[in-house]
Amino acid sequence: MTTTAAQSATTQRRIGRGTAVVAASAVNAVLWGAAAAVGVDFRLADSGGSGVITLPVAVIFTAVFGLLGWGTLALLERFTRHAQAIWTALAVAVTLLSIVPIFLEQATSGTRVALTVLHLAVAAVLVPAFRRTTR
Numbered sequence: 684m685t686t687t688a689a690q691s692a693t694t695q696r697r698i699g700r701g702t703a704v705v706a707a708s709a710v711n712a713v714l715w716g717a718a719a720a721v722g723v724d725f726r727l728a729d730s731g732g733s734g735v736i737t738l739p740v741a742v743i744f745t746a747v748f749g750l751l752g753w754g755t756l757a758l759l760e761r762f763t764r765h766a767q768a769i770w771t772a773l774a775v776a777v778t779l780l781s782i783v784p785i786f787l788e789q790a791t792s793g794t795r796v797a798l799t800v801l802h803l804a805v806a807a808v809l810v811p812a813f814r815r816t817t818r
Contacts, residue, residue, distance in 0.1 A: 696816045700756075703812030704749035707805045711745045712738060714804055718797035725797065728789040736798070745805055752777075752809055760818050767817040771810065778806040 715738050719725070725736040752774060759766035785798045
């Protein structure tokens with residue numbers, strides 16, 4: 684592969700992954716808005732206090748964790764030949780573990796269902812997109 688072709692492949696990979704992070708954030712924004720429209724309050728409480736997950740918080744957290752996933756995949760690609768398999772297993776594990784705290788908080792059933800859907804939606808966008816862009 685020539686240097687230009689390698690640079691082109693790298694650029695395509697970056698565009699694909701960046702698009703996936705933006706798409707996951709957009710999907711979460713739409714789902715958050717739909718849930719809020721039907722009355723989900725996104726209010727959580729635990730022994731440490733309470734808070735509300737607002738739209739900006741949901742979108743920012745989605746983007747940050749999407750970028751962390753991208754960075755993790757890039758590091759794995761650099762140091763192992765099995766980056767895709769390792770990253771996929773890690774992404775699935777993180778997704779499943781991210782759902783656990785939802786049920787440890789005091790929240791309405793609607794909030795719990797909506798947050799679970801938001802977490803799964805991020806995985807549904809990022810995992811296939813990042814797998815497609817793996818070297």
